[in-house]
Amino acid sequence: MGQYHLTPEEKYLYSKGELHKSYHKFGAHKDTENQITGIRFNLWAPAAKNVMLMGNFNNWQGSQMEFQDGVWSIFIPQLEEREIYKYQIEDQYGKKTLKADPYAFYSEIRPKTASVVYELEGYSWRDESWLKERKKRQKLNAPMNIYEVHLGSWKTNQDGSSYSYRQHAKELVKYVKEMGYTHLELMPVMEHPLDNSWGYQLTGYYAATSRYGTPKDLMHLIDQAHQADIGIILDWVPGHFCPDEQGLINFDGTPLYGWEKHKHWGTYKFDFKTRSNWSFLISNALFWYDHYHIDGIRVDAITSMLRLDYGNDKEFTPNFFGGYENLEAKDFIQELNKRVFKYYPDVLMIAEESSDWPLVTKPPHDGGLGFNYKWNMGWMNDTLEYIEEEFQQRKYHHNLLTFSLAYAYSENFILPLSHDEVVHGKKSLLDKQAGDYWQMFAGLRLLYLYQMTHPGKKLLFMGGEFGQFIEWREYEALDWILLDYEKHRRVKEYCKHINHLYLQEKALHENDQNWDGFNWLEVNNTEQSILSYQRKAQDTKDYLLVILNFKPVAYEHYKIGVPEKIGYQEIFNSDALEYGGSGVVNKGVFKARKGHYHRQEYNIHLRIPPLGGIILKPIR
16 A cells, blocks of 8 residues: 555544645655555545546546545556546536546646646755745844735736746846845736636646646746745635636535635635535645745635625624624634644735734734734725825825824734735726826825835735836736836836835834834824824834825925934935936935924924925934
């Protein structure tokens, strides 16, 4: 008997949701039995009447699999890597369906749907230095600035085809490094049939999509990123699965993985009462950390998992206690995070959670969900609503900029300007801006300065860094031709400079999780739509002063309170000529003078640019 034969204990643990590295046994694995090399296939399909393994190797006539304790298994001698296969599953009523392997490591290129025998072992990793330093690089007080990318449309070849994993390894990694980002977040790279689902409707949870190359090509991309000191975050979708017939739907003739249809997306929700699904999904998260050396997972659509009334507020069935909480999903998420951090304590688990669910980034033993970061959807929605307001109306909506500080330290937040905000008629970040053409670019620069100086880690979707003007379209490349135009080149340089400033200045990232890192100077200037605040590092003498003006009016002698009677120097100005601004900058050192202002003992007078912001640093 070969090493990939499942033991009775492993089958039992899988059924109970406790086989957390089930990919070591399920799926197709190279094995040796009776001194003959071949492939062992193991499949979880407890309700199936019969299962046949189908492929070219048997002319698609089927090879009978053996059944025991929920698992169908077969060993095919002398079978080689890259063979394609499917399972013919017969349900209790005699209906036969061809299914892809839920544990396949590789698949045919769409529109074909067969699984491919593929050995993941054998890639020669060269990222030891990154993995050794990862804990330090991903601490809460470390800088984190994420570039979110859809691999199919970042750049394309001349014939319109997508870049491969290896092309991205060469060009994307270099670009991300030069621009000053710390992490690269990839929209789902797991196998999916429909391009315009962006990867959020999966059929192959363990298979790196064949659109861009082989699994080892994806490993090469990740390896190259690590060698450039860039972390990799993958988007992951454990809440719902694709309805395509070859996928998980009605897998063994019963709704094994889930039965409830998702009204928003036409997909099917995972059933978290069925504990084998816990084994499948927790193993899947660990699989990407284990085999692909990733550094974090951004878990998609957490709210849809946690709330029974999500998209269905009038018809949902309450839980045992009469509430809207999906208690089984909550338990699953807590167990997921406990297991991930048990095996990989230095990685990121990021929640895309859009409600006011409490304690998302607190540990499960304190009643929390156990993530270490949460997307700050409130900040994102309020900020984007504000920047679309006409200038004369902004004084009536000032709270949209200030309210986020009321809860900024309730969770460990990431401030996202993500792909979801530049599609479906929402307009690009540049096109959202109020005013004329010059003012739109000034407003975009100001938005990025506000994000970079606000407490929380950062995320920007590709194209935003050079002022992509039209909405993102997944079927074609970003408009890189815009870099032929001066205004867009200057926005790109602006983003590059502010990204590197963020990395250099500890005051902008060391104290993102507590009030020790922030102090309001001017919060209620609604008439002029100006904010000013102090960002502080752990060393109390290391701080920055930030002044942001959200109206297209400049001021020559603007008074601001400062905490010390020392000199202050402008180190960044979004209105600098080199960024396409009007040049209302502050040169030299400003000496503070005695005089109480903004609850500070001293003050200085500055030039404040129109639709612009400045950062001051104390000079000792």
